[in-house]
Amino acid sequence: MKLYITDLSPNSRRVLATVHHLGLEDETEIQKFDLLAGEHQTEEFRAINPNVKVPVLVDGDLKLWEANPIMIYLADRQGAEDFCPGDRVGRFEILRWQSWEVQHFNRALGDIVWETVAKQVFGMGAPDQDKIDAALVNFRRFGAVLDDHLNGRDFILGDGVTAADFAVGSHSALALHPQSQVPLGEFGNVEAWIHRLEALPGWAKTAPQAPAEAAE
Ligand SMILES: N[C@@H](CCC(=O)N[C@@H](CS)C(=O)NCC(=O)O)C(=O)O
Structure with a gap:
């Protein structure tokens, strides 16, 4: 491949x-x-x-x-059923969360970190606070959904990591960046889950060399 x-x-x-x-x-x-x-x-x-x-x-x-x-x-x-279940309900769960992160969670998160982190890395001017504020409204809305869902769960589908976690958590390095202004601290379950994800060997190996420069 x-x-x-x-x-x-x-x-x-x-x-x-x-x-x-x-x-x-x-x-x-x-x-x-x-x-x-x-x-x-x-x-x-x-x-x-x-x-x-x-x-x-x-x-x-x-x-x-x-x-x-x-x-x-x-x-x-x-044949990695644990990472991406093949049964009907499990497969719908993966697709549901992947669709949700593209449309909602990571769209909001991406808009915030584009303004606060990426634009500066690429020399594209100062952050636009109006855009950050608009994205923060959406981040808080969808972050609350994920936070509630993660209550009592280590990962999105339950005990084990799946393709849903890698998709929803794909922007984790950006969210954790000190300049990101992503209010992770308001969502304790999400914050703990991101740290759980970052500790997985396969995920950790792919951490951006310079997270400060991580951008889409
Ligand atoms: N929806 C696509 C997004 C792919 C995408 O936006 N890739 C960016 C890098 S993160 C890219 O290749 N940009 C180059 C370009 O647009 O010229 C996916 O999930 O794979």
Whole structure:
């Protein structure tokens, strides 16, 4: 298999962490692009992903883009039922939380850290406080949902880590950044769960080298 990723990307991290968590390192060739240098903008890569974005997994004839389905594909390929249950209810749970993080939780979190962390890393100007305030309203709304859900659970589906945790937690390094202004302290269950995630070997191995520079 070949996996195309970039450094400092939550979307890439969740897939790379899945590779490590499932013990697939030896059979996965990793190609990293420097997006700022435009290394991904080639006709060869466009033929693999017409969106010209990473992550992308190529496995034989399969060219799979979008981080969340790549995680499910890798789990199914390994028969890793504990990481991504195959039964009807378990599978719906994974899809539900993956859909939710894209639309709600990480959209809000991403908007906050774009303003507070990433823009400064990329030299794109001062944070826009109005945008931060608007995103904070959504973060608090959806953060409360996750916090309630995690009450009495170590991970999103219960006792063990799954693809739902890697998806919802994909921005953890950014949320923990001292400049992030993400009010994690208001959501004790979410904060504890992020630290639990960061302590997992497969997740820890993929921590951004310079979390201060972590950006989408
Ligand atoms: N929805 C996509 C998002 C992919 C994405 O936005 N990738 C970014 C890096 S995190 C990218 O490749 N950007 C390069 C570009 O747009 O030129 C996924 O989940 O995989």
